[in-house]
Amino acid sequence: MHDLTGFQRDLLYVIVGLDEPHGLAIKEHLEEYYEKTVHHGRLYPNLDTLVDKGLVEKGQRDRRTNYYTLTSRGKREIEARREWENQYVEPGSEPLEAETQ
Numbered sequence: 636m637h638d639l640t641g642f643q644r645d646l647l648y649v650i651v652g653l654d655e656p657h658g659l660a661i662k663e664h665l666e667e668y669y670e671k672t673v674h675h676g677r678l679y680p681n682l683d684t685l686v687d688k689g690l691v692e693k694g695q696r697d698r699r700t701n702y703y704t705l706t707s708r709g710k711r712e713i714e715a716r717r718e719w720e721n722q723y724v725e726p727g728s729e730p731l732e733a734e735t736q
Contacts (some may be wrong), residue, residue, distance in 0.1 A: 636712040639688075643681050647705065647713055650691060655702040658682065685709070 636644065649664045650656060656664075658678060665673045682703060685691040690709035694702050705713070 636716050639685075640681070642677070643685060644716070646681060646685060647690060647709060650703050651705045651710065651713060655694070655696075655704055657696065657700050657702050661703065 636647075639647075645665060645668070646661065649661050653660060653664070658675075661682075662673050662675075662678050665678075682691065682693070686693050689706055690712060692704050692706050694704070696702050
């Protein structure tokens with residue numbers, strides 16, 4: 636996962652947290668988090684990149700709607716990332732305060 640952008644990692648987290656989301660559902664969740672518009676020209680090429688890397692699988696719900704799920708590899712990558720993060724931020728710990736200089 637070290638070669639993914641932050642946006643691509645966020646896509647993985649949204650996809651794993653939803654049940655076979657379609658692109659617009661993913662877009663809505665990201666816009667809520669980012670508090671700004673996520674354009675289709677950013678969303679879909681990044682989803683395709685994740686599919687090409689074998690982290691996400693794209694299925695077809697109907698002729699116009701695709702859905703996305705994490706592959707086993709994608710789930711392993713998220714777990715590895717969380718383990719790495721937990722080395723630095725212990726789960727359930729107090730929120731970090733900004734250091735003063």
